[in-house]
Amino acid sequence: MTVLPYLVAGWILLAGLYGLVTSRNLVQAVGCLAVAQSSTYVLLLAVGYRRDATAPVFSDLPTDAPVVDPVVQALALTDIVVGATVTALLLSLVIQLRKRHGTVDPEELTGLRG
Amino acid sequence: MTDTLIVIALLLTATAATAAALTRDPVRQAVVLALLGLSLAVLFTVLQAPDVALSQLGVGSAITPLLILLTVRKVNRRETQPQEGDDDRPDRAE
Amino acid sequence: MSRTTRLRLFLTAAAVLAAAVLAAALIVAAEQLPGFGGARHPYGERAVAAGLARQSANIVSAVNFDQRGFDTLGEESILFGSVLGAGMLLRLARDEHKRRPAAEPVLPTTRLFGATLLPLTLLTGGYLVAHGQLSPGGGFQGGVVLTTALHLAYVAADYRVLKRIRPLAVLDVTDAIAAGSYAALGLIGLAQGAGYLANTLPLGTFNALSSSGLVAVINAAVGVEVGSAVVVLLAHFLDQAVEVTPRRRNR
Numbered sequence: 001m002t003v004l005p006y007l008v009a010g011w012i013l014l015a016g017l018y019g020l021v022t023s024r025n026l027v028q029a030v031g032c033l034a035v036a037q038s039s040t041y042v043l044l045l046a047v048g049y050r051r052d053a054t055a056p057v058f059s060d061l062p063t064d065a066p067v068v069d070p071v072v073q074a075l076a077l078t079d080i081v082v083g084a085t086v087t088a089l090l091l092s093l094v095i096q097l098r099k100r101h102g103t104v105d106p107e108e109l110t111g112l113r114g
Numbered sequence: 115m116t117d118t119l120i121v122i123a124l125l126l127t128a129t130a131a132t133a134a135a136l137t138r139d140p141v142r143q144a145v146v147l148a149l150l151g152l153s154l155a156v157l158f159t160v161l162q163a164p165d166v167a168l169s170q171l172g173v174g175s176a177i178t179p180l181l182i183l184l185t186v187r188k189v190n191r192r193e194t195q196p197q198e199g200d201d202d203r204p205d206r207a208e
Numbered sequence: 209m210s211r212t213t214r215l216r217l218f219l220t221a222a223a224v225l226a227a228a229v230l231a232a233a234l235i236v237a238a239e240q241l242p243g244f245g246g247a248r249h250p251y252g253e254r255a256v257a258a259g260l261a262r263q264s265a266n267i268v269s270a271v272n273f274d275q276r277g278f279d280t281l282g283e284e285s286i287l288f289g290s291v292l293g294a295g296m297l298l299r300l301a302r303d304e305h306k307r308r309p310a311a312e313p314v315l316p317t318t319r320l321f322g323a324t325l326l327p328l329t330l331l332t333g334g335y336l337v338a339h340g341q342l343s344p345g346g347g348f349q350g351g352v353v354l355t356t357a358l359h360l361a362y363v364a365a366d367y368r369v370l371k372r373i374r375p376l377a378v379l380d381v382t383d384a385i386a387a388g389s390y391a392a393l394g395l396i397g398l399a400q401g402a403g404y405l406a407n408t409l410p411l412g413t414f415n416a417l418s419s420s421g422l423v424a425v426i427n428a429a430v431g432v433e434v435g436s437a438v439v440v441l442l443a444h445f446l447d448q449a450v451e452v453t454p455r456r457r458n459r
Contacts, residue, residue, distance in 0.1 A: 002245070006238035008124045012131040019135030027140040027185050031147055034178055035134045038154055041170070042127065045161045048252060051116075051245035055162040056256060056267035059342050059415055063260055067267070068162045069252030070259070074271035076158075076166045078283050081348055081434070084173045085290035088441050091185045092294040095448055098189045099301065164344035165268045168336070172352030177438065180359075184442075184449040191453075 005046035012039035026094045026104045030087060037083045041076045048072035116160065123157040140186045144179040151175030263411040264420030265342045272346070273426040277405035280426075281390055284433060288387045291437045298444040306451045309367040322364020329357035337431030341420045347427045351434025358439060367450050376443055379436040386433035393426055 016036025023029035048069030054061060056070035098104050130150040137143040151174025158167035209217075242248065259270030272280050300306065333354035340346030362370040397406030409421035418424065 002243045003235065003238040003241075004121065005124055005244050006241055007234065008128045010234045010238070011128050015128075015132045015135040024138070025140055027182060027189060028138060028143055031137075031140065031143045031182055032135050034147060034174075035131050035150065038127075038131065038150065038174070041154065041166065042124075042157070045158060045163050045166065046244055047242060048163075048249065049161050049245050050247060050249060050252075053162065055164050055344065056252075057164070057265060057342075057344055058260065058267070059265045066247075067252070067256060069249040069255075070267035070271050071251045071255050073163045073166050073268045074276060076163070077169055077268065077272060077348060078280065080166065080169050080173050082283060082286055084177055085287050087178055088181055088445075089290045089293050089297075091181050092297040092444070095185055095188055096297045099454075104189055165266070165346065165349065168345055168349040169352065172349060172356060176356055177352065177442075180442070181445055184445040187449040188445075188452075191449075 005042065005049075009039045009043035009046060012036070012042060024105055024107065026097065026106060027091070029106070030090045030094065033090070034083065034087055037079070037086075040079055044072040044076045044079065119160045120157075123153065123160050126153045127157050140182060144182040144186070147182065148175040148179040151178070260414075262407055262420055262423070263414045264423050265415050266340065266344065266346070268344075269341050269346045269423055269427060270420065273423045273430070274407045274420070277394070277407075277422075277426065280430070281394065281405065284387055284390055284430060287434065287437050288383065291383065291441050294441055294444050298448050300452060303455050304452050305455055306447075307453050309371075309450050311368065312366040314365060319364050322360045326357055326360045326364065329353060329360060333357055333435070337428060337435075338417070340427040340431070341424045342415060342417070347430030347432075348434050350431045351436075352438060354431075354435040355438040355442065359442065362446075367446065370446075374439060374443065376440065379439050383433055383436040383440055386429050386436065390426060390429045390433065393422065393429065396422070 013036050016032050016034075016039065019032030019035065020029055023032060048071065050066060050068045053066040053068045056067040056073065058065075058067075061067075094104060097109070101109060103109065127150070130146065130153045134143060134146040134150050137146050151170055154174055155167045155171040158164075158170055255271050255275060256267050258275060259267040262270060262274060264270040264274070333350045333352075333356075335350075336345035336353055337347055337350030340350065358374060359370065361373055394405035397408045398404050400406075400408045402408045405422075407420075407422040409425065411421045412419040
């Protein structure tokens with residue numbers, strides 16, 4: 001139990017990378033990259049978890065209550081937003097690639113063409 | 115009790131992630147990615163991170179799959195395109 | 209045993225060995241990490257103390273918009289830059305033209321679902337942005353929910369209705385102004401001699417809507433920026449998927 005979350009994070013990263021390197025479709029590759037990125041959220045939140053503690057929101061909590069680590073949650077939040085923007089930018093590159101080269105299969109993109 | 119929930123959520127997330135990485139068809143992958151986003155949101159909720167869960171719910175299970183579906187629609191359309199449709203008239207006014 | 213079979217056998221063995229080494233390294237690394245669920249969180253405790261001292265109830269927002277304010281400025285710039293980049297990549301090329309989107313039939317139940325959910329989702333998004341410094345939520349989450357609300361119009365009706373309720377030119381400018389105002393808000397601290405993005409505004413009372421000084425203001429700016437940026441981003445993709453078609457080629 002004490003290492004399971006970390007191993008799950010590692011597994012998700014490897015699964016995403018496997019999908020990425022065996023991909024035959026760039027749109028699917030971008031999806032696999034999103035999977036690989038989601039491992040970082042799991043890792044961050046696993047590091048910050050504390051047993052028998054609540055979320056770091058003190059609206060209706062005494063100020064000395066034990067809470068989970070808010071720093072990693074803030075990092076994960078940033079991570080998610082940046083991940084979404086990277087996905088969007090890569091997908092627009094894929095659309096552009098399809099327009100100029102007529103394919104989204106990385107195997108068929110052998111050389112640079114003007 | 116909480117530990118059991120966390121283990122279930124972790125295994126659910128790992129399964130969904132593996133399925134998403136192994137799905138070859140981008141349209142199906144978008145659906146599996148939405149499921150992955152949902153299971154990640156559940157995991158973050160049991161890990162006491164409601165802020166992150168909310169943003170994962172919005173981004174991971176709505177925006178990212180939608181972007182992928184739109185890209186697939188754009189990328190796959192050209193094969194079926196050159197038909198003489200009357201809705202194909204140019205519209206420069208916009 | 210032929211040469212290629214031997215080579216394949218060797219490569220398989222090497223791959224299995226590499227996977228075993230990787231798995232062992234992963235497990236050893238996981239063992240060295242702080243134990244899952246442990247009670248020792250030195251950064252977390254300091255962040256909580258600092259956040260409570262600045263009267264913010266939601267410490268995650270306090271970390272994002274006050275203690276790590278400069279990082280978040282960088283992140284907002286990434287969002288802004290990627291929207292710009294996607295806009296550049298997905299602009300109308302010379303050999304393309306826009307097709308007028310046609311009216312599409314919608315099931316009455318779908319229309320009812322969308323029409324009911326749209327105002328509710330808008331309200332939820334607004335609430336999430338406004339209460340970011342008090343309850344779970346904030347600029348990012350609220351902004352994304354607001355965007356989702358707007359696109360329910362596409363589900364409930366069709367693309368033409370969405371285009372009518374989505375003032376794209378206004379949102380483009382709003383996005384830029386909100387991103388710029390985040391950078392400008394940092395100057396308040398500088399003007400008061402404290403430092404860029406320092407929280408020098410009046411802190412207010414704990415757990416009130418106007419508490420936590422700069423956090424609430426930046427939170428609102430981020431909400432506006434994320435909301436308009438994601439709408440603009442989706443608009444570029446929707447344009448490509450629904451409207452833009454290549455000119456009939458006669459090359």
